[in-house]
Amino acid sequence: MPAKIAVKDVSKSYASDKGPLHVVDSISFEVGDGELVAIVGPSGCGKSTLMNIIAGFDRPDQGCVSTDGVLRTEPSSRGILISQHGSVFPWLTVQQNLMFGLNGHPHEEKEALADHYAEMVGLKGFEASYPHELSGGMLKRAELARALVVKPEILYMDEPFSALDALMNLRMRNELLRVLTEEHHTVLLITHDVEEAIHLADRILVMSARPGRIQARFDVPMAHPRRLSSSQVQELREAILRELGVEGD
Amino acid sequence: MEKILPSVAIGCLLIVVWWMLVVVTGSVIFPTPLQVVTGIWELSRDGSLWADIGASLYRVGAGFLLAVAFAIPLGLWMGWVRGAYATLNPIFQMLRPISPIAWIPIAILWFGVGNLSPIFLIFISSVFPMVVQTTAGVHAIERRYLRAAANFGVSRYTLFKQVVIPAVLPQIIVGMRVGLGVAWLVVVAAEMIALHSGLGYLIIDSRNAGNRYDLVIAGMIVIGLIGLMLDRAMRLLEGHKLVRWRYAR
Ligand SMILES: Nc1ncnc2c1ncn2[C@@H]1O[C@H](COP(=O)(O)OP(=O)(O)O)[C@@H](O)[C@H]1O
Ligand SMILES: [Mg+2]
Numbered sequence A: 001m002p003a004k005i006a007v008k009d010v011s012k013s014y015a016s017d018k019g020p021l022h023v024v025d026s027i028s029f030e031v032g033d034g035e036l037v038a039i040v041g042p043s044g045c046g047k048s049t050l051m052n053i054i055a056g057f058d059r060p061d062q063g064c065v066s067t068d069g070v071l072r073t074e075p076s077s078r079g080i081l082i083s084q085h086g087s088v089f090p091w092l093t094v095q096q097n098l099m100f101g102l103n104g105h106p107h108e109e110k111e112a113l114a115d116h117y118a119e120m121v122g123l124k125g126f127e128a129s130y131p132h133e134l135s136g137g138m139l140k141r142a143e144l145a146r147a148l149v150v151k152p153e154i155l156y157m158d159e160p161f162s163a164l165d166a167l168m169n170l171r172m173r174n175e176l177l178r179v180l181t182e183e184h185h186t187v188l189l190i191t192h193d194v195e196e197a198i199h200l201a202d203r204i205l206v207m208s209a210r211p212g213r214i215q216a217r218f219d220v221p222m223a224h225p226r227r228l229s230s231s232q233v234q235e236l237r238e239a240i241l242r243e244l245g246v247e248g249d
Numbered sequence B: 001m002e003k004i005l006p007s008v009a010i011g012c013l014l015i016v017v018w019w020m021l022v023v024v025t026g027s028v029i030f031p032t033p034l035q036v037v038t039g040i041w042e043l044s045r046d047g048s049l050w051a052d053i054g055a056s057l058y059r060v061g062a063g064f065l066l067a068v069a070f071a072i073p074l075g076l077w078m079g080w081v082r083g084a085y086a087t088l089n090p091i092f093q094m095l096r097p098i099s100p101i102a103w104i105p106i107a108i109l110w111f112g113v114g115n116l117s118p119i120f121l122i123f124i125s126s127v128f129p130m131v132v133q134t135t136a137g138v139h140a141i142e143r144r145y146l147r148a149a150a151n152f153g154v155s156r157y158t159l160f161k162q163v164v165i166p167a168v169l170p171q172i173i174v175g176m177r178v179g180l181g182v183a184w185l186v187v188v189a190a191e192m193i194a195l196h197s198g199l200g201y202l203i204i205d206s207r208n209a210g211n212r213y214d215l216v217i218a219g220m221i222v223i224g225l226i227g228l229m230l231d232r233a234m235r236l237l238e239g240h241k242l243v244r245w246r247y248a249r
Helices: A047-054 A094-099 A107-120 A136-148 A166-182 A194-200 A231-243 B005-025 B033-045 B048-080 B082-095 B100-111 B116-139 B143-151 B156-191 B199-208 B213-238
Strands: A005-016 A019-031 A036-040 A062-067 A079-082 A154-158 A186-191 A203-207 A214-219
Touching (some): A005 A047, A019 A047, A019 A062, A019 A214, A047 A154, A047 A186, A079 A136, A079 B143, A094 A107, A094 A136, A107 A136, A136 A166, A166 A194, A186 A194, A194 A231, A203 A231, A214 A231, B033 B048, B033 B213, B048 B082, B048 B199, B048 B213, B082 B116, B100 B116, B100 B156, B116 B156, B143 B156
Parallel strands (some): A036 A186, A079 A154, A154 A186
Antiparallel strands (some): A005 A019, A005 A062
16 A cells, blocks of 8 residues: 655755755655654754645655655645644634635535534634634644644644744644544644654654755654653653754753 | 824814914905805805715715726736736836826816716726735735645635635725725816816816805815715724734734
């Protein structure tokens, strides 16, 4: 069976004033069905660029991406991107946002689905609110729910929680894990937060500084729920930080 | 209330200065504020003031609504389709700086001296700001929202109805406010040419029929007040819940 996501030898450069800027350098990896793979790397190393290519928004200069063995050249509702800066439509209410991607359902069914997922992410009672009336954490929940409601096979998450404060970040990770036990998704998660990656992922890929390439791969064998203070987690964290060129204490 | 207090104070001061100047210079033609108020009263009692206001508002309303109906679809199209923008934008940029007053001879040539001429002039004057604002609004839609819409694979209809139009609506309203302001400026000028009704006609007629400068200034004040009210009405639109997101935070 082909891998859920297969990235083969993907490279990408951008034109800049000082000649081509080589951002992604022949990256290859696979993500299995139902797996949660995290990519960690320093800022500016090309993580978002890579994610946009994988989700079908950008074309690689070289290499290709396939999902379920089919070449991916365009975005599709079977894989939803949760972008770094958020993309909940500010002019629609929470409920309208959640109903946005539901094509072809009767209206009542859309509402019922939207309300079900609003409740799942803890937004019950806020269906009629506009995004500017929500806190940062609630906005992320809305974005997550809007993705979940179309039952995508894949979630592409680009630093989804990095704009949140530490406490909210931790809560959202737990929420995500809870949601993932209820629904079957394959998740590709990008983050610069090593601890977040260890908390959530089955496997971690470490990207080098620009031009980004996969520099190391780690398995995260611990069962959920994971205790972040455990020595196993700390050892893994230090190993990953060493790869990133930051010596642990 | 406290915010308008200074403007009221300045207004009173100006009236006092005006009054004193008329008395000190002993002018027989330039009216005192009291004469102007008497003039307004006289005009409103014999009904001609209301008829003139009605005529001017009718022309502005007709020309402006035609311009809205033309400018918004055109602006959306020019903003969305790159080829349309490349072709039409230079033409609009060239037509825009031509004062609507310069169109008066052409308006008379094409539409005669009836109501159609001022309606055409108002159309010409208000259509450009609205097209430009709408187009700029489409260009300013953030890519993350368009990407989200593409990700969910919605139909073109949904894309326009739920993303493009609501995203541009605040800019459309700004364009409408500017357009209506220009329209009100132009109607008065247009009515000074050949028509026999409207506030512009009232002013020119008052001067020609025996130097009734009290009525000239009365007409000017009425024009100013109605212009202010029109602008206030457009500002009310800016508070509508469909565009409030734009002004929140
Ligand atoms: N559209 C673009 N045009 C030119 N340069 C870009 C573009 N997008 C990203 N870059 C550059 O590519 C590099 C990697 O960006 P990005 O993928 O956003 O990094 P990350 O998500 O890892 O922080 C940065 O130096 C950025 O300036
Ligand atoms: Mg990024």
